[in-house]
Amino acid sequence: xxxxxxxxxxxxxxxxxxxxxxxxxxxxxxxxxxxxxxxxxxxxxxxxxxxxxxxxxxxxxxxxxxxxxxxxxxxxxxxxxxxxxxxxxxxxxxxxxxxxxxxxxxxxxxxxxxxxxxxxxxxxxxxxxxxxxxxxxxxxxxxxxxxxxxxxxxxxxxxxxxxxxxxxxxxxxxxxxxxxxxxxxxxxxxxxxxxxxxxxxxxxxxxxxxxxxxxxxxxxxxxxxxxxxxxxxxxxxxxxxxxxxxxxxxxxxxxxxxxxxxxxxxxxxxxxxxxxxxxxxxxxxxxxxxxxxxxxxxxxxxxxxxxxxxxxxxxxxxxxxxxxxxxxxxxxxxxxxxxxxxxxxxxxxxxxxxxxxxxxxxxxxxxxxxxxxxxxxxxxxxxxxxxxxxxxxxxxxxxxxxxxxxxxxxxxxxxxxxxxxxxxxxxxxxxxxxxxxxxxxxxxxxxxxxxxxxxxxxxxxxxxxx
Numbered sequence: 001x002x003x004x005x006x007x008x009x010x011x012x013x014x015x016x017x018x019x020x021x022x023x024x025x026x027x028x029x030x031x032x033x034x035x036x037x038x039x040x041x042x043x044x045x046x047x048x049x050x051x052x053x054x055x056x057x058x059x060x061x062x063x064x065x066x067x068x069x070x071x072x073x074x075x076x077x078x079x080x081x082x083x084x085x086x087x088x089x090x091x092x093x094x095x096x097x098x099x100x101x102x103x104x105x106x107x108x109x110x111x112x113x114x115x116x117x118x119x120x121x122x123x124x125x126x127x128x129x130x131x132x133x134x135x136x137x138x139x140x141x142x143x144x145x146x147x148x149x150x151x152x153x154x155x156x157x158x159x160x161x162x163x164x165x166x167x168x169x170x171x172x173x174x175x176x177x178x179x180x181x182x183x184x185x186x187x188x189x190x191x192x193x194x195x196x197x198x199x200x201x202x203x204x205x206x207x208x209x210x211x212x213x214x215x216x217x218x219x220x221x222x223x224x225x226x227x228x229x230x231x232x233x234x235x236x237x238x239x240x241x242x243x244x245x246x247x248x249x250x251x252x253x254x255x256x257x258x259x260x261x262x263x264x265x266x267x268x269x270x271x272x273x274x275x276x277x278x279x280x281x282x283x284x285x286x287x288x289x290x291x292x293x294x295x296x297x298x299x300x301x302x303x304x305x306x307x308x309x310x311x312x313x314x315x316x317x318x319x320x321x322x323x324x325x326x327x328x329x330x331x332x333x334x335x336x337x338x339x340x341x342x343x344x345x346x347x348x349x350x351x352x353x354x355x356x357x358x359x360x361x362x363x364x365x366x367x368x369x370x371x372x373x374x375x376x377x378x379x380x381x382x383x384x385x386x387x388x389x390x391x392x393x394x395x396x397x398x399x400x401x402x403x404x405x406x407x408x409x410x411x412x413x414x415x416x417x418x419x420x421x422x423x424x425x426x427x428x429x430x431x432x433x434x435x436x437x438x439x440x441x442x443x444x445x446x447x448x449x450x451x452x453x454x455x456x457x458x459x460x461x462x463x464x465x466x
Contacts (some may be wrong), residue, residue: 006137
């Protein structure tokens with residue numbers, strides 16, 4: 001705890017000094033893929049950090065210095081160091097640590113419900129808890145992704161009602177939405193500029209100084225939490241919409257016999273073209289969910305974001321298209337999905353990340369299984385484990401051997417070095433291959449005798465072998 005002062009009364013320069021001297025206490029609520037690296041980084045910078053989580057197993061693992069996010073380079077060493085030094089301690093009990101903290105960072109999930117509306121239940125619950133226990137002079141920082149206006153219209157009133165205090169007069173409130181890419185979080189935290197918006201300029205400057213001192217990055221100061229959250233959504237929706245456009249091109253070019261990857265590579269030679277690639281769809285906790293935060297806020301003010309909604313529909317449709325490509329490829333070798341053995345390579349939502357949240361490959365596997373396929377799944381991140389309700393094998397060979405079809409689902413680094421000829425020998429009789437992630441050369445696949453299908457690539461029957 002800052003000796004004799006509140007976080008509202010110190011200067012930006014004092015923040016940096018107090019952090020180095022270990023005089024700042026921070027509680028991070030939510031110790032998931034973003035919250036844990038954030039907590040470890042603040043502790044490594046000198047703060048006394050408490051982490052609060054509702055999962056007893058998570059708390060125990062952290063306090064033993066163990067890292068459950070093995071796909072985040074750099075986290076394991078830092079976590080072990082700060083726990084050993086006593087700078088980071090995880091707990092299930094929020095009250096004692098919230099009441100002694102100068103800064104409270106909210107990093108809880110904000111998923112989307114099946115109704116395609118944001119689920120703010122976790123952030124709402126945590127806001128009640130924080131408001132009840134926080135002391136006067138605390139600064140609350142929201143890192144969770146929320147719609148513009150959620151901090152001002154949902155979180156702030158809860159904090160005020162529970163605490164009996166007022167924003168600005170008694171406590172600070174800011175948004176600093178995370179901008180990290182799973183699999184590269186530790187690198188991103190120290191290289192990607194941070195966006196900070198707060199209820200007033202003084203709080204904004206203090207929070208900006210805290211993040212600058214901790215991560216050594218540029219902090220972009222914006223006018224309000226509303227604006228900070230709009231920045232986060234805008235940059236993610238930009239990607240979602242452009243991926244949808246790439247998928248739209250892919251669907252068309254398949255029918256026209258044009259290779260979309262060849263087109264994109266050629267387009268990339270122009271100075272103002274930004275390449276985005278088609279695929280099996282969009283997964284993970286962010287891109288499939290973030291558009292609905294903005295859509296909800298838009299509808300509240302009578303606006304209909306047509307392009308954003310259409311992009312979601314296109315990207316949500318892609319798993320079914322991969323199923324259709326699989327059916328076509330199997331038909332070309334005189335087989336149907338029912339009863340066919342399909343070796344699926346990759347089940348996570350993105351390459352090299354051990355996470356299946358909203359993975360389009362999971363949707364594809366579920367649909368193929370419903371249609372009677374016999375699935376043999378391998379993912380190097382889940383060997384001999386159960387993921388998303390499916391048993392994952394422990395080798396490529398077990399997944400591919402005697403398969404009627406090989407489905408490349410995720411571009412894991414390990415899959416980039418697979419010998420397609422070797423896979424062809426494992427699959428036995430003439431079989432099909434479906435490439436949902438642009439890992440294989442269509443010409444090579446055809447020369448080896450595969451019935452080939454790929455997203456945005458010409459069908460094997462339309463390919464010429466040179």
